[in-house]
Structures are given as C-alpha cells and as structure tokens.
Amino acid sequence: MADRAGGFSGRLALRWLIGGEWRFHPARFLMTAVSIAVGVALGFAVHLVNGSALASFDGAMRGISGAAELSIRATSPLGFDERVYPRVATADGVADTSPVVSLDARIGGVRVTLLGVDVIRAAAVTPSLIGLRASGPDTQNDAVFDEAALFLSRRALMQTGARVGSTVTVVANGRTVPLRIAGTLPATDDATIGVIDIAAAQWRFGRLGRIDRLDLALSDRAVAEPALRALLPADAVLSTPEKQNAQGDALSRAYRVNLDMLALVALLTGGFLVYSAQSLSVVRRQRAFALLRTLGMPRGGVMAAVVVEGVAIGVVGSAVGLLAGYGLAWAALHWFGGDLGAGYFAGGHSQVVFQPLAAMVFFALGLLAACLGSALPARVAARAAPAAALKNVGDVIDPRQRIAWWPAAALLVAGGGAAVLPAVRGLPLFGFAGMALMLAGGVAGVPWFARTLLAPLARRGAANVPRLLAVRHLHGAPGEAATALCGIVASTALMIAMATMVTSFRGAVDDWLGDVLGADLYARTTAGASFDPATRTRLAATPGIARVAFSRQLPLTIAADRPPVSLIARPERNGRDPLLVLIDRAPSVPAGTLPVWVSEPAQRLYGWEPGDTIALPIAGRTRFFVAGVWRDYGRQAGAVLIDEADYQRLTGDEGRDEISVMVTPGQDADRVAAGLTARLPTALRDQVEITRPATLRKLALTLFDRSFAVTYLLEAVAILVGLAGVAATMSAQTIAREREFGMLRHLGLTRRQLMSMLATEGAIVGLTGALAGIGLGLVLAQVLIHVINPQSFNWTMTTRIPVGTLFGVAAALTGAAALTAVLAGRRATARSAITSVREDW
Numbered sequence: 001m002a003d004r005a006g007g008f009s010g011r012l013a014l015r016w017l018i019g020g021e022w023r024f025h026p027a028r029f030l031m032t033a034v035s036i037a038v039g040v041a042l043g044f045a046v047h048l049v050n051g052s053a054l055a056s057f058d059g060a061m062r063g064i065s066g067a068a069e070l071s072i073r074a075t076s077p078l079g080f081d082e083r084v085y086p087r088v089a090t091a092d093g094v095a096d097t098s099p100v101v102s103l104d105a106r107i108g109g110v111r112v113t114l115l116g117v118d119v120i121r122a123a124a125v126t127p128s129l130i131g132l133r134a135s136g137p138d139t140q141n142d143a144v145f146d147e148a149a150l151f152l153s154r155r156a157l158m159q160t161g162a163r164v165g166s167t168v169t170v171v172a173n174g175r176t177v178p179l180r181i182a183g184t185l186p187a188t189d190d191a192t193i194g195v196i197d198i199a200a201a202q203w204r205f206g207r208l209g210r211i212d213r214l215d216l217a218l219s220d221r222a223v224a225e226p227a228l229r230a231l232l233p234a235d236a237v238l239s240t241p242e243k244q245n246a247q248g249d250a251l252s253r254a255y256r257v258n259l260d261m262l263a264l265v266a267l268l269t270g271g272f273l274v275y276s277a278q279s280l281s282v283v284r285r286q287r288a289f290a291l292l293r294t295l296g297m298p299r300g301g302v303m304a305a306v307v308v309e310g311v312a313i314g315v316v317g318s319a320v321g322l323l324a325g326y327g328l329a330w331a332a333l334h335w336f337g338g339d340l341g342a343g344y345f346a347g348g349h350s351q352v353v354f355q356p357l358a359a360m361v362f363f364a365l366g367l368l369a370a371c372l373g374s375a376l377p378a379r380v381a382a383r384a385a386p387a388a389a390l391k392n393v394g395d396v397i398d399p400r401q402r403i404a405w406w407p408a409a410a411l412l413v414a415g416g417g418a419a420v421l422p423a424v425r426g427l428p429l430f431g432f433a434g435m436a437l438m439l440a441g442g443v444a445g446v447p448w449f450a451r452t453l454l455a456p457l458a459r460r461g462a463a464n465v466p467r468l469l470a471v472r473h474l475h476g477a478p479g480e481a482a483t484a485l486c487g488i489v490a491s492t493a494l495m496i497a498m499a500t501m502v503t504s505f506r507g508a509v510d511d512w513l514g515d516v517l518g519a520d521l522y523a524r525t526t527a528g529a530s531f532d533p534a535t536r537t538r539l540a541a542t543p544g545i546a547r548v549a550f551s552r553q554l555p556l557t558i559a560a561d562r563p564p565v566s567l568i569a570r571p572e573r574n575g576r577d578p579l580l581v582l583i584d585r586a587p588s589v590p591a592g593t594l595p596v597w598v599s600e601p602a603q604r605l606y607g608w609e610p611g612d613t614i615a616l617p618i619a620g621r622t623r624f625f626v627a628g629v630w631r632d633y634g635r636q637a638g639a640v641l642i643d644e645a646d647y648q649r650l651t652g653d654e655g656r657d658e659i660s661v662m663v664t665p666g667q668d669a670d671r672v673a674a675g676l677t678a679r680l681p682t683a684l685r686d687q688v689e690i691t692r693p694a695t696l697r698k699l700a701l702t703l704f705d706r707s708f709a710v711t712y713l714l715e716a717v718a719i720l721v722g723l724a725g726v727a728a729t730m731s732a733q734t735i736a737r738e739r740e741f742g743m744l745r746h747l748g749l750t751r752r753q754l755m756s757m758l759a760t761e762g763a764i765v766g767l768t769g770a771l772a773g774i775g776l777g778l779v780l781a782q783v784l785i786h787v788i789n790p791q792s793f794n795w796t797m798t799t800r801i802p803v804g805t806l807f808g809v810a811a812a813l814t815g816a817a818a819l820t821a822v823l824a825g826r827r828a829t830a831r832s833a834i835t836s837v838r839e840d841w
Contacts, residue, residue, distance in 0.1 A: 031724055032277045032370070033317040038717055039267025040321025040366040045328035046260055047358050068098070068126050068215035070224065072232065073239045075557040075617040076567065077104075077528070078653060079210035080236045087231050088214050093224025095217045098125035101201040102212040105172035105194065106527040110159045112152075113193045114172050116201025125217045129195055133183040147200035149182035156192045157184060170194070173205045174529035174655075176683060234620040239560040246561040257792070261432040267369055268436060268490070272443060273724075274313060274373030276487035278306060282381040290386040299382040306381055310374025311367065318366030322359055326352065405448040411441025412779075419783045428791035435497075435783050442493060442776035443486045449772050450485060451475070454764070465749070466757035473757075474764055485769045492773025492809060493780055499805045500781035502708055505789070506701070508797035509633045513700055515581050517693035519549075519660035520669050523676065529687040530655030535680065539659065542675045544667035550656035552647060556617065556640070558606065563637035565602055567618070569647030570658075572597070580641070585628035586610040594646055596624035601794035602638030603629045616640065619650035634700075636793055727820045730762050734824035741829050751829055758825040759818045766817030770810040 072088060074080045082099065089097040101116035115129060122129050131151025150170070152160070162168050167180045185195060202208050218224045228238055282289070289302050329352050419434030458475035525531070531539065531550060540548050551570030558565055572580070572595075580597065589595045596616070598608045608614055608626050615621045624642070632639055648654065661676070663669050673690045680688055741754055749757075782799065790796050 029313065032274045032313045032373075033320065035270035035273040035724070036267070036314060036317025036366045036370050037321035037324060039264070039270040039369065040318050040362050041324035041328055042713075042717065043260065043264055043267055043365070044322055044325030044359065044362040045332060047362070048325065048329035048352055048355065049332050068241075069218050069221070070216040070228070071239050072214040072216070072228065072236050073557070073560070074212045075235050075237060075564075076554045077212070078235070078554070078651065079207065079212045080233050082209055082211045084231070084233055084236070085211065085214060088216070088228065091224065091231055092227040093218055093220040093222070094228070095219040096121065096124045097217075098122045098215040099198060099211045100213045100215060101198055101205075101207050101210070103172040103201065103205055103207070104528050105170050107156075107160045107162070107168050107170055107194070110156070111192070112156050112160075112170075113191065114170065114201070114205075115193060115195045116198035116205075116207075117195055118198050122215070125215045129185065131183040131185055131195055146180075146182065147197055147204070148178070148180050149196065150179035151183045151185050151195045152181055153185045153191055153193050156194055157181070159192060171527040171529075171687060173207065174525070174527075174684070174687065175205045177204045235617050237557055237560045237617075243561040257427050264365070267365060268439065270317075270366075271369035271373040272490040273487035274310065274370050275376060278310065278374045278377040279380070281309075282306060282377045286381070289381050293386040303378040303382045306374050306378035307371065310370045310378075313374070314367035314370030317370060318363040321366055322363060325362070326354070403448045403451050405445060408441045408445030408448065411437050411444055415439075415441060419787050423791040426791070428788040431783055431787040431791060434787070435780050438776070438780055438783070439490060439493060442772065442779075443490055446485045446489055446772055450768055453768055453771070466753045467760050469744075470757045470760035470764065474761060485765065485772065488766070488769035488813060489773045489776060492770060492813065493776035496774050496777025496806065496809065497780035497784055499802050500778060500799065501784040501789070503802040503805075504781075504785050504797050504800040505708075505795075506704060507800045508795075509704055510697075510701065512581065512631060512633050513697045517697055519693065520663040521659075521661040521673055521676070521690060521692065522696060523659040523661070523688055523690040525657045525684075526687050526689065529684060530657050531659070531684075533654055535684070536656060538679045539676055542672060542679055544664050544672040544675065545661055546664040547662040549660045551644065551658045551660070552653065552656050553658060558617070562605075565637055566635045566639040567616075568639055568641040569644045570641070571645075572641065572643045580628075581631040582628045583631050584610050586626065589625055589627050593625035594622065594642070595627035597628045597630055597641040598626055599630055599632035599635060599639040599641075600796065601632065601636055602640060604790065604794040605638050618642075618647075622650060633795055636795075638794070727816060730765065730817050730820040731824040734758060734821050734828055738828045738831070741825070742831075745829070754829055755822050755825055758821040762818035762821030763814050765821075766814035767810065769817070770813040773813075774806055774810065 072084070079101070085097065085099050088094065098121040099118055100122075103114040103116075105112045105114035117126075117129050119130060131149075150168070152162070157164075160168065162181055164181050164183060167178050170177050170179050179196065185193065198211075202210070216224070216228075225238070232238060289305075293299070293302065333352060415434040415437030417434070418430045418437060421430035421434075424430070454471060454475040457471045530552075536550055549571050551568060553569075554567045555564035556567040582597075583600060593613075596614070598606075602608060606614075608629075610626050610628055612626045613623055614626060615623050624640075630641070644656075659676075661672065663672050669692065676690060677685060677688070744754060745751070778801070785797060785799055
C-alpha cells in the first residue's frame with residue numbers, strides 16, 4: 001500500500017513539475033515544438049513531393065512504353081533501320097514484336113509524345129496503346145487503321161482543349177499534318193501522348209525506313225535476352241521497364257537526396273534548439289529539482305521529468321510537422337511541380353501520394369531529435385547535488401576551470417575525414433555524414449570559443465560599469481553562455497553554408513553564361529523541325545551577318561539505365577572555339593582520329609579523360625579520341641561535342657536545329673533577326689524561336705533561382721529559427737536572473753544601467769554566436785561546394801563568399817539578442833528590489 005502511495009505521489013510530483021512549467025512558460029514549449037515541427041515538415045514535404053513526382057513519372061513512362069516486357073530502343077532520335085524488325089521478331093524466346101515510331105510533337109502550344117504503332121502487333125504486346133473509338137451509331141470499327149486518325153490520352157485531350165471528332169494540327173519532325181481525333185487512350189491517363197498508325201507516322205512525318213523502338217512479348221526471357229543482344233544494331237540498346245525507371249530515377253536522384261538531407265539537417269538544428277531551451281529550463285528549475293530530491297524523489301524521477309517533457313515536445317512537434325508537411329507538399333506540387341522547379345519532370349502533373357511508412361519515419365526522427373535534445377539537460381539536472389542546488393542557480397561550470405577543446409576538434413576532424421570519402425552509388429552520403437559531425441563539433445566547441453573570445457575583455461577592465469558587469473558575467477558563466485549559443489550557432493551555420501553554396505553556384509553559372517553566350521543572336525527550332533541545306537544557305541546570306549554557325553543537338557543513350565547525354569555537332573575549328581570553355585585538354589590529337597570534346601559531367605560520370613579513346617553509338621560504334629574537357633552547367637547528364645563535318649559524314653543527317661549569329665559591327669540585331677525570319681520557309685516560321693543572349697541569360701538565371709527555390713526556403717527557415725532561438729534563449733536567461741538584478745539594484749545600479757548591461761550581454765552573445773556560426777558555416781560550405789556538389793551533380797566551382805549576407809546575419813543576430821535581452825529585462829526588473837531578493841532572506 002505504501003509502495004502504491006509512493007508511486008502515486010511520484011507521478012503526481014512529475015505531473016505538477018511538468019504541468020507547472022508548461023503553464024507558466026508556454027512560449028518556451030511552443031518554440032521548441034515549432035522548431036521540431038519545422039524540421040519534420042520540411043523533410044516530410046520534400047519526401048512526399050519526390051515520391052509523388054516519381055510515381056507520376058513512372059505512370060507516364062508506363063503509358064508511353066505500353067508496359068512491354070522488353071524493348072529495343074534507338075540511342076538517338078535518328079532511330080534505327082526498320083530491317084532489324086523481322087530479325088528480332090524471329091529471334092529465340094520472342095513471342096511477338098511491335099514496332100514503334102516515337103516523335104516529339106506539338107498540338108497548338110501543348111507538347112505531346114506522338115507514337116506510331118502497328119495496331120495488330122500492339123494488340124498482342126502493348127494493348128494499352130490501342131485507342132478506343134467514340135461510341136455511337138455513325139462510328140466505324142476501322143478507325144484505328146485510318147491514316148488521319150489520332151487517339152489522345154485523356155490528359156492530352158484535356159490540355160489541348162480538343163474534342164473527339166475534331167481536327168487538330170500536329171507539328172513533328174518539321175512537318176505539319178492535320179489529324180482527326182478518333183478516340184482516346186484510357187489506359188494511359190498519366191501520360192501526354194497521342195497514337196496514330198505507324199505507316200502514317202513514317203510517311204507523313206518523314207521517317208520512312210526508320211523506327212525508334214521494338215516492344216517485345218517474350219516466351220522465354222532467359223533465352224531471348226542473349227539472342228537479342230547478338231542481333232542489336234550499334235545504334236540501339238536493350239531496355240527493360242526496370243532500366244527505364246532507373247533512368248528516370250537517376251535523372252533527379254541526387255537533387256532529391258540533397259533536399260532530403262538538407263531538410264534533415266534543419267531537423268538536427270531543431271534538436272539543438274530543444275537542447276538549448278531544455279538546458280535553460282533545467283537551470284531555472286534547479287531549486288525545484290533540489291527540493292524534490294530532498295523530499296525523496298530519486299535521480300531517475302528528475303531525469304524522467306525532463307525526458308518526458310522532451311517526449312511531449314517531440315510528439316506535438318512531429319504531429320504538427322506531418323500535417324504541415326502534407327500541406328507544404330500540396331502547395332509545392334501546385335506551384336512548383338513535382339521537380340520543385342528544377343526542370344527534371346517538366347510538363348508533368350503530380351498529385352500528393354501519402355506515404356504511411358515515410359510519415360512514421362519522420363515522426364520517429366522528430367521524436368528522436370527532441371528526446372536527444374532533452375537527454376543531456378536531464379542528466380545534468382539529475383547529477384546536481386540537492387544541498388548545493390538549493391542555494392545556487394548559477395552556472396555549474398567553475399570559470400577558473402579550463403574548458404576541453406579536444407572533443408570539438410575530434411568531431412571536426414572526423415567530419416572532415418568522412419567528407420572526403422567517395423560517393424555511395426553516386427550519392428554523397430559520407431559528405432552529409434561529415435557535415436553532421438562537423439555541425440556537432442562546432443556546437444561542442446562553443447564553450448571554448450566563447451571563453452577564448454571573452455577572456456581578453458574580462459582581463460581588461462572597463463570604466464563603464466554595465467559593460468564590465470556584462471563581460472564578467474558571460475566570462476564567469478561559460479556554461480550558461482554556451483547553452484544560449486548552441487542553437488544560434490547551429491541554425492546560423494546551416495544558413496551560411498547554404499547561402500555560400502548557392503552564391504558560389506550562381507556566380508559560376510553567371511560567369512559561364514557570359515563565356516558561352518558570345519553571339520549576338522540565337523535561333524532554335526521546335527517540335528523536331530530542322531534547317532535543311534537550302535534553308536541554311538539562304539539564312540547565311542542575310543544582310544548584316546558577319547558569321548553564322550549551325551549546329552545539331554540530340555540526346556544520345558550510352559547506357560539503358562542512365563539518362564542520355566547530349567550529342568552536339570557544330571563547327572569546332574580544332575577545339576579553338578572561344579565559346580568552348582576548356583578546363584583540360586590532350587597535348588595533341590593523333591592524325592587519323594576523330595576528336596571529341598566531353599563536358600565535365602560526362603567526364604565524371606563515364607570516366608572519360610583527355611587522351612582516352614572511347615566508342616559512341618554514332619553510325620555504329622564509332623571510336624573517338626577525347627581531345628578535351630569543357631565546362632558545362634547546362635547538362636547534368638553530360639554532353640559530347642564533335643565537329644559538324646564529322647557528324648554529317650558519319651550519320652548523313654543534313655538537318656540542323658540551332659543557329660548562332662554574329663552581327664556585322666554597326667548593324668541592328670533586331671533588324672537582322674527580322675531578316676532571318678523573312679528568309680525562313682513559310683512552314684518553318686512558326687517553329688523557330690530567335691532570341692538575344694541577354695534574354696537567354698535572364699531565362700537561365702531565372703530557371704536557376706526556380707530550381708533553388710526550396711534551398712532559399714531552407715535558408716529563410718534557418719534565419720527565422722535562429723532569430724527565434726536568440727529571442728527565446730535571451731528572454732529565458734534574463735527572466736531567470738530576477739534575484740541577481742534585485743541584488744545589483746541594492747548595490748546601487750539603476751534600472752537604466754541594468755538595461756545597458758543586458759543590452760551589452762545580448763549583443764556579445766549574439767555577435768559571438770554569429771561569429772561561431774559564420775565560421776562553422778563557411779567550413780560546411782566547403783563540403784557542400786567541393787564534395788557534395790561534384791558527387792551529386794558532377795559540377796565543380798570555386799567558393800564565393802556572400803559578404804553582404806555575412807554582415808547582415810551578424811547584425812541581425814546581434815540586434816535581436818540585444819533587443820530581446822532588454823525587453824525581457826524590463827519584465828525581470830518590474831518588481832521592487834526588495835521583492836526580487838526576498839527568497840534570500
């Protein structure tokens with residue numbers, strides 16, 4: 001019975017201790033719960049958006065591919081010889097074969113994938129690509145064989161605004177063809193596609209003798225795969241649905257993982273803020289804990305009180321974070337799309353797909369961050385001696401005791417060692433682990449940094465009494481200062497690291513654009529159109545043109561499970577093109593070899609180095625000599641550049657799709673652009689876009705900013721969390737020192753002098769936190785710039801420090817800490833000096 005009463009009394013004491021804290025200090029509880037909620041919300045939202053985008057992309061790919069078991073795909077939009085078809089159809093293990101022509105088309109302003117299929121063969125292999133005619137007494141059963149019949153997916157029908165039975169104009173491969181919408185493709189709702197008869201596609205869109213893929217139904221896959229590899233032409237690859245999904249996943253995987261990791265770092269910052277708030281709460285309630293210990297509560301009860309508070313903070317923060325994350329995911333998909341503005345799934349439409357397992361994981365992570373943030377303060381509260389704690393609510397660290405620096409140094413060194421480890425399957429997992437260790441090391445080194453920074457000021461006296469008291473207080477209470485600083489340092493470091501990385505990246509892209517956009521006018525075709533030799537001759541003779549260069553750009557598949565590289569053919573003049581920013585080159589190009597220049601991402605992805613000989617699927621497996629490596633921030637999957645004359649000799653392709661024009665000095669560029677337009681064939685004028693380099697530069701930087709919109713959001717959150725942490729920390733510490741202020745007033749200090757002392761303390765704490773956070777952030781930025789970016793996106797760049805941002809952050813933190821300390825000091829000194837010290841009578 002006594003044990004039961006004791007247990008009841010213990011639970012009652014815990015309830016009283018925790019409930020009283022929350023009732024009298026609700027702002028602290030809300031601030032810490034919000035810090036956890038923000039981290040959980042950002043992480044869960046990014047994860048939901050990524051998962052929803054990939055689900056939508058997977059559905060679209062299944063719609064376009066028709067869910068074939070296996071397929072043979074062309075390595076470029078030039079396709080492969082249709083004579084491969086009968087050989088594949090009779091191969092061992094192949095039950096049926098469906099040839100497909102695939103074209104990038106446009107209906108009005110809507111981009112559509114136009115497929116040409118053999119209806120009889122597709123019915124056996126990919127029935128989802130068979131259109132359904134409209135029902136009614138006047139419809140015919142042979143609509144699928146009509147050369148003018150077009151079947152659209154419901155999404156394509158909705159985006160074009162057309163109706164079944166209407167006639168639309170389809171532009172593809174430079175041809176404009178009117179087609180009648182004969183029905184829909186109900187099995188491909190996730191894709192924006194249209195289907196016509198394959199013969200009509202080849203004839204009416206200029207693809208006679210060429211096909212883009214063969215969809216296969218297999219009777220024995222184990223037998224079919226080796227047989228098909230022996231039959232593969234050099235300009236085709238064998239692909240499976242799994243490889244297609246891997247290709248789409250690889251396109252955006254690094255971007256998605258980076259956002260996930262940065263969001264988790266934000267959650268880690270929330271954990272540090274919980275630690276800071278709980279530590280201050282423990283210091284403020286030191287006497288209450290000591291009294292309970294004197295009345296018989298064991299150490300475990302004190303620890304339980306603090307840890308239970310952490311659990312409650314984690315549960316509330318995580319639950320709110322999940323709800324907010326779902327709302328953020330919906331808003332992000334609505335405003336930015338499934339790629340969050342990065343352009344990986346352009347034109348796609350995604351809906352939020354709730355993921356229960358991910359929700360449980362992020363809930364657990366939020367709870368873990370809150371519990372870990374409360375564990376150390378709980379341990380400190382339990383270890384305090386009751387007798388000493390009843391008369392002491394000051395700092396638990398003796399100011400004369402040396403503060404160990406080696407734990408912080410060990411964590412920083414371990415983080416640096418982890419950061420230089422190689423990527424894991426193309427992902428910089430060790431880089432992010434290194435950042436986490438460095439962040440922990442930086443926070444662990446805050447007491448030593450604060451003591452080192454304040455020691456000269458403390459030794460040096462000051463005629464100004466409030467300033468002297470402020471410095472002596474902070475130097476004499478290093479643990480209290482460190483508690484106030486840890487959350488500030490963590491959030492500031494995260495924000496500075498991201499700001500430095502984005503500034504460096506944007507500056508590098510801006511400089512690169514200045515190098516490569518050296519022409520006065522640029523033109524490119526749309527919907528697969530091209531400039532034939534006759535058109536090029538007319539355009540080159542336009543008055544006011546000093547020099548014109550025509551080029552061709554095509555996607556080239558090197559491996560079925562990787563995104564295609566960009567094949568660029570243009571006049572190269574032996575690699576001396578000023579628009580080609582070379583970062584490495586071979587000493588010389590051997591006679592009789594075909595030179596190729598590869599981009600930096602292609603070099604890192606495929607291991608192509610200057611002086612290597614590589615085989616590319618161009619006109620068979622043609623061997624090229626790598627003459628150099630050039631900087632390219634526009635094509636993450638890599639690019640290869642060959643001379644225009646070599647390209648035409650190898651492929652026989654006479655089409656070109658891009659123009660760069662240098663205008664004769666003194667000529668008006670707009671007039672020259674109008675002259676170019678006038679010389680275009682009438683059918684081609686609507687398919688050519690002519691722009692100035694300034695417009696392209698502005699568009700590129702706008703796309704850059706859009707793709708980093710989420711990073712900017714994380715920066716803003718880090719700033720707000722840091723400022724909130726400063727406000728809450730300084731407020732809690734100041735209010736807890738009410739008796740100290742009463743004693744100082746008894747010694748003759750005026751309220752104005754107390755306010756001056758608190759303002760000085762706040763400014764010193766804010767400035768110290770800003771300096772530590774900025775220093776740590778610049779170190780973390782080096783990991784982002786020189787480790788995570790190259791391992792994720794295969795780009796390198798130099799560090800550019802955002803000096804204005806550094807000064808702005810330092811000023812904001814210093815001002816916020818000083819202002820908060822003064823405002824809290826007004827409340828702490830509102831009572832009379834006698835009332836403030838009555839507990840010490």
